[in-house]
Amino acid sequence: MSFEALNETMKKSWEIILGENLLLKEVNAGNADRRLYALYLIQTFFYTSHNAKNQALVALNIKGHDSPSIQYMKYCFKQSLEETGHEMMAYHDLKRMGYEIPMEKLTSPLPETEAFIAYLYKVSLTGNPLRSLGYAFWAEDSYRFFGDIMTTAIKNMGLSKDMLTFFNEHSALDVEHSQDVNAMIKKCAKTQQDWDDISDVLVMSLKMTGDMLNAVLVEYKKLLEGKSRYNGIL
Amino acid sequence: MSFEALNETMKKSWEIILGENLLLKEVNAGNADRRLYALYLIQTFFYTSHNAKNQALVALNIKGHDSPSIQYMKYCFKQSLEETGHEMMAYHDLKRMGYEIPMEKLTSPLPETEAFIAYLYKVSLTGNPLRSLGYAFWAEDSYRFFGDIMTTAIKNMGLSKDMLTFFNEHSALDVEHSQDVNAMIKKCAKTQQDWDDISDVLVMSLKMTGDMLNAVLVEYKKLLEGKSRYNGIL
Amino acid sequence: MSFEALNETMKKSWEIILGENLLLKEVNAGNADRRLYALYLIQTFFYTSHNAKNQALVALNIKGHDSPSIQYMKYCFKQSLEETGHEMMAYHDLKRMGYEIPMEKLTSPLPETEAFIAYLYKVSLTGNPLRSLGYAFWAEDSYRFFGDIMTTAIKNMGLSKDMLTFFNEHSALDVEHSQDVNAMIKKCAKTQQDWDDISDVLVMSLKMTGDMLNAVLVEYKKLLEGKSRYNGIL
Amino acid sequence: MSFEALNETMKKSWEIILGENLLLKEVNAGNADRRLYALYLIQTFFYTSHNAKNQALVALNIKGHDSPSIQYMKYCFKQSLEETGHEMMAYHDLKRMGYEIPMEKLTSPLPETEAFIAYLYKVSLTGNPLRSLGYAFWAEDSYRFFGDIMTTAIKNMGLSKDMLTFFNEHSALDVEHSQDVNAMIKKCAKTQQDWDDISDVLVMSLKMTGDMLNAVLVEYKKLLEGKSRYNGIL
Numbered sequence: 030m031s032f033e034a035l036n037e038t039m040k041k042s043w044e045i046i047l048g049e050n051l052l053l054k055e056v057n058a059g060n061a062d063r064r065l066y067a068l069y070l071i072q073t074f075f076y077t078s079h080n081a082k083n084q085a086l087v088a089l090n091i092k093g094h095d096s097p098s099i100q101y102m103k104y105c106f107k108q109s110l111e112e113t114g115h116e117m118m119a120y121h122d123l124k125r126m127g128y129e130i131p132m133e134k135l136t137s138p139l140p141e142t143e144a145f146i147a148y149l150y151k152v153s154l155t156g157n158p159l160r161s162l163g164y165a166f167w168a169e170d171s172y173r174f175f176g177d178i179m180t181t182a183i184k185n186m187g188l189s190k191d192m193l194t195f196f197n198e199h200s201a202l203d204v205e206h207s208q209d210v211n212a213m214i215k216k217c218a219k220t221q222q223d224w225d226d227i228s229d230v231l232v233m234s235l236k237m238t239g240d241m242l243n244a245v246l247v248e249y250k251k252l253l254e255g256k257s258r259y260n261g262i263l
Numbered sequence: 264m265s266f267e268a269l270n271e272t273m274k275k276s277w278e279i280i281l282g283e284n285l286l287l288k289e290v291n292a293g294n295a296d297r298r299l300y301a302l303y304l305i306q307t308f309f310y311t312s313h314n315a316k317n318q319a320l321v322a323l324n325i326k327g328h329d330s331p332s333i334q335y336m337k338y339c340f341k342q343s344l345e346e347t348g349h350e351m352m353a354y355h356d357l358k359r360m361g362y363e364i365p366m367e368k369l370t371s372p373l374p375e376t377e378a379f380i381a382y383l384y385k386v387s388l389t390g391n392p393l394r395s396l397g398y399a400f401w402a403e404d405s406y407r408f409f410g411d412i413m414t415t416a417i418k419n420m421g422l423s424k425d426m427l428t429f430f431n432e433h434s435a436l437d438v439e440h441s442q443d444v445n446a447m448i449k450k451c452a453k454t455q456q457d458w459d460d461i462s463d464v465l466v467m468s469l470k471m472t473g474d475m476l477n478a479v480l481v482e483y484k485k486l487l488e489g490k491s492r493y494n495g496i497l
Numbered sequence: 498m499s500f501e502a503l504n505e506t507m508k509k510s511w512e513i514i515l516g517e518n519l520l521l522k523e524v525n526a527g528n529a530d531r532r533l534y535a536l537y538l539i540q541t542f543f544y545t546s547h548n549a550k551n552q553a554l555v556a557l558n559i560k561g562h563d564s565p566s567i568q569y570m571k572y573c574f575k576q577s578l579e580e581t582g583h584e585m586m587a588y589h590d591l592k593r594m595g596y597e598i599p600m601e602k603l604t605s606p607l608p609e610t611e612a613f614i615a616y617l618y619k620v621s622l623t624g625n626p627l628r629s630l631g632y633a634f635w636a637e638d639s640y641r642f643f644g645d646i647m648t649t650a651i652k653n654m655g656l657s658k659d660m661l662t663f664f665n666e667h668s669a670l671d672v673e674h675s676q677d678v679n680a681m682i683k684k685c686a687k688t689q690q691d692w693d694d695i696s697d698v699l700v701m702s703l704k705m706t707g708d709m710l711n712a713v714l715v716e717y718k719k720l721l722e723g724k725s726r727y728n729g730i731l
Numbered sequence: 732m733s734f735e736a737l738n739e740t741m742k743k744s745w746e747i748i749l750g751e752n753l754l755l756k757e758v759n760a761g762n763a764d765r766r767l768y769a770l771y772l773i774q775t776f777f778y779t780s781h782n783a784k785n786q787a788l789v790a791l792n793i794k795g796h797d798s799p800s801i802q803y804m805k806y807c808f809k810q811s812l813e814e815t816g817h818e819m820m821a822y823h824d825l826k827r828m829g830y831e832i833p834m835e836k837l838t839s840p841l842p843e844t845e846a847f848i849a850y851l852y853k854v855s856l857t858g859n860p861l862r863s864l865g866y867a868f869w870a871e872d873s874y875r876f877f878g879d880i881m882t883t884a885i886k887n888m889g890l891s892k893d894m895l896t897f898f899n900e901h902s903a904l905d906v907e908h909s910q911d912v913n914a915m916i917k918k919c920a921k922t923q924q925d926w927d928d929i930s931d932v933l934v935m936s937l938k939m940t941g942d943m944l945n946a947v948l949v950e951y952k953k954l955l956e957g958k959s960r961y962n963g964i965l
Contacts, residue, residue, distance in 0.1 A: 086791075088784055088811070094834060099819070102815045144382045147386075150385065237378065258459075328582070328585055328600060343553065351567070612939065615852065616849045619852065697842050704842075
């Protein structure tokens with residue numbers, strides 16, 4: 030495999046989401062209810078709370094003491110360090126939209142979000158340690174796919190810049206981080222199995238992100254019916 | 264909530280799978296290729312390998328020393344004891360179909376199967392310890408939903424009884440185990456949150472099983488194209 | 498190695514404890530203060546709370562699907578099942594001595610007890626899965642070494658039978674369990690490394706038990722000075 | 732409690748080690764066999780291999796999203812980042828002493844070293860997240876206690892500077908790191924329980940270091956008799 034193949038795989042995965050995802054269709058169809066964005070931010074708060082932690086766990090799964098192993102461990106801790114606390118951006122974006130949610134009420138991610146979190150922990154802790162790079166590969170390079178739909182949402186929902194700090198901050202970090210991910214893959218991926226493992230996680234973690242977005246729309250409909258776990262806070 | 268509501272939720276979740284699942288549609292449409300069943304058995308081998316283990320982990324998440332806590336811990340270990348080694352039924356069913364797969368080649372579950380396994384571990388180890396009962400609730404009572412499609416597969420593919428030991432053994436255990444699960448829920452579920460947590464896991468674990476079945480069909484098509492991870496062993 | 502060598506190693510380890518342990522010396526010297534026994538029971542409550550759990554974790558460290566692996570997994574879950582809730586015997590023994598300690602105040606094992614618990618978890622989860630049998634080997638056969646000092650303590654402190662349920666119950670289980678441990682070692686230990694690993698854990702877990710007993714005496718002296726974490730509950 | 736009390740506790744713990752530790756007595760008595768230092772370096776290789784990892788795990792045990800929680804998480808990842816790969820200093824010090832040990836033969840720490848590692852993981856993952864600072868408190872400030880005995884060893888054994896990189900590097904880092912630890916304790920320790928928990932870990936982890944040093948001397952004697960796990964590599 031190669032970066033070309035990985036990029037092709039990523040592109041196809043995004044095309045499925047951009048073409049079929051129910052939340053994205055709803056936004057493109059013009060639904061301007063900010064609670065769609067708020068529900069997405071709540072899920073973002075949850076999974077982002079775990080990113081620094083599960084990134085660090087990759088180090089526990091690295092057994093070698095050779096130079097690439099040590100460099101990969103350092104990469105993981107560096108990422109963890111940079112991502113620590115980023116869930117609070119989503120939290121403050123919610124706050125600035127008018128949703129002041131006491132932290133002790135933010136205890137229940139959607140099951141699809143929890144499944145996504147669970148998968149990322151398993152990817153970090155078991156199997157080929159390189160494969161967690163498959164998640165980073167698309168996550169650090171998602172703006173060009175996710176940008177248009179965000180632009181539509183921002184316009185329709187009238188979202189101001191201070192409600193978009195999570196999104197903007199991560200878009201800005203993208204370029205540098207994406208280069209780091211690519212450099213690490215280049216340094217560490219030696220065998221076809223390495224590339225396949227990275228590709229598997231790329232596809233699956235992006236698919237689960239899509240499932241999470243679909244679940245946001247389902248939950249939105251429950252919210253309208255007063256049957257959501259988030260009635261009372263949204 | 265109540266058992267009635269839980270049963271209603273389970274029924275609805277099954278209806279979605281029975282109505283929309285792509286693998287089930289393929290079987291119902293008459294595809295008689297035994298490799299569909301073999302691919303399913305391989306995934307069954309993988310997730311069943313973890314069931315005794317993740318069931319036991321629930322005990323680590325039980326903090327109390329009161330009588331219901333201790334009884335629930337014992338229930339978990341008893342289940343683990345009974346489920347140990349059941350993955351070998353699936354393995355031997357494969358063997359009797361003519362697929363003699365060296366164990367060291369059985370290393371790669373489909374990503375959807377791995378995500379399912381990851382979710383079950385997270386459910387066991389974190390959050391409300393009762394919620395893992397949501398998985399057991401449907402898994403130990405699935406024959407009545409899954410029976411018809413199996414009958415169709417058995418007939419069309421000409422599967423003999425000795426290729427169905429995993430399926431038949433678990434159908435037979437269903438009645439007793441299902442009663443155990445219900446008794447445990449009755450004893451331990453006290454609050455609405457308990458019932459909601461059990462219900463969340465019921466829905467999500469069944470949905471992920473459906474995703475795994477869908478992935479089996481996708482992999483089958485790759486197999487036909489010679490692009491599957493299982494080309495070479497199937 | 499052999500059972501003979503393992504028994505010899507166990508005997509030597511016990512001789513060190515019986516000859517040098519400070520708590521045992523104190524009891525043999527005639528200190529009849531029941532709080533010595535109560536402090537020991539509290540530590541017993543703590544580490545016994547973990548025994549069923551860490552025994553089950555061995556199963557996570559067993560990777561094979563062959564018959565000895567599956568039998569060993571079943572052995573582990575069977576032990577877990579039998580040991581669940583045994584910490585409550587120690588708790589009730591304390592109660593019958595007049596120490597009614599609210600469960601929420603039983604949160605702080607001695608550091609030596611915590612280190613012992615930590616070691617048992619590590620032994621279960623990492624390295625040769627057989628090595629946890631080294632702990633069971635001496636723990637299920639300790640009466641003949643520990644019996645005399647208990648007899649002295651019982652006599653001097655005037656302990657009645659209902660304050661000794663943990664001790665008596667486990668002495669009674671010893672014979673059967675010890676046979677199970679030996680049978681499992683016989684079935685599974687194949688290489689010199691297996692025997693060495695079992696022997697290492699035998700020696701270290703017994704030594705840490707001795708350290709815990711020493712720490713009980715140190716804490717007893719703090720208790721007399723009013724400086725113990727257990728002042729207020731003893 | 733206070734830093735004064737913590738320092739007093741640390742001083743007392745060191746006095747016990749400096750007064751009673753068998754390895755230190757042996758070195759002070761003039762034993763100039765470099766294998767004493769080599770055995771110590773091997774244990775250092777083992778526990779240092781885990782330091783970056785278990786430091787990162789503290790983050791998994793931090794549940795809050797408040798500013799001190801996030802700062803403490805960042806502190807942990809920063810430490811992990813700095814400590815990654817430091818075990819290789821010990822490895823190269825061994826090499827420069829003439830002990831070229833193939834990495835695949837470095838698989839067996841002494842049981843006392845493994846117990847120490849196990850304790851540090853448990854401290855990181857469970858209980859009060861602050862308590863791991865108790866280990867850092869003395870570890871980052873150990874030169875003034877450990878310096879004299881090292882000077883003696885260096886002189887007697889004729890150790891050259893390039894065999895002392897682990898020791899010298901960490902002595903140099905001490906001042907800065909020690910200030911970081913103190914700053915973090917100052918920021919985060921609010922209650923008496925916090926200080927007590929930190930103090931418990933300070934005492935226990937230092938005691939286990941002493942046990943490890945004692946075990947080095949026991950192993951040295953086995954080495955002379957040809958009965959050590961390290962015969963063949965030393």
